[in-house]
Amino acid sequence: MLVTQTAQSNQLTSFHWLEDLSHQQAGYAVATGAACRAGDRPVQLWLPEGRAAPVLETLEQWSQHPLAEFLNCFSVRWYQDAEDLKCQAIGNRGSQQCDLALLPRELQQHQLVFVTAEALSIASATHWQMVMPTSASVDLLAHEAGHWLGFADEYAMSTTLAVDYCNGRYQHPSVNVVTTTTNHVTSAELQALWQRLPWRDAVKDWRELAQQDGKGVWRLGSDNSVKVGLFASNTCAAVANVYSWKPVARMTAMEYHDVNVWPPIYLELLRTLE
């Protein structure tokens, strides 16, 4: 991640100003790094003028993060007054959504809004917009960016979210979590489940996804010796009769951001989406 500032001295060394500066205006700088490829729509960063130092530090670390391979092209909009972002707490979690003044060409760009801690208690991500405290760690940024890239939470979703997601009504692809309505299946059902796993290519044999009992019934869930298979996820814990599953046994950053675990299969899945 390479970014620069207009007003303050720039502490990040390498950046390229976009050749096309026709839309440049006071308080609005665009900088992109080598990470921007032709056709990329930069993620637009909203940064508070004069109070963005912690964010810039985090963004410097971001370029070393495993997810930076998939999201590392940014542009910057500076703001002076958080009021102008028109952010509001929504829902019972109190997560924020901002009513940003966007130019038409910005409507198809992801917006990553950093606000100072007093203005925000909880980070949130929707399809186009993410709101985070300026103090956000690179691990938190990665978890929320993970949602943009196609990952679902592996901790128990709130009932409101879970009711839709866990019944198959999701607005976005979910590459790390699948759901089933039972945890006992026949051989044919197990093979069908294997077929629909986004990570099927990493599972050589469908029998690795379950354990068979004496009567021939398969109980879903891989043996712990399996590296990539089918492991219970807490995602749908709030919904009765729905089971949620993820590819690896260990806790990942989509369950708890602080662990910062991004298993190789997760990165592989993103590569196949590209």
Ligand SMILES: [Zn+2]
């Ligand atoms: Zn999340």
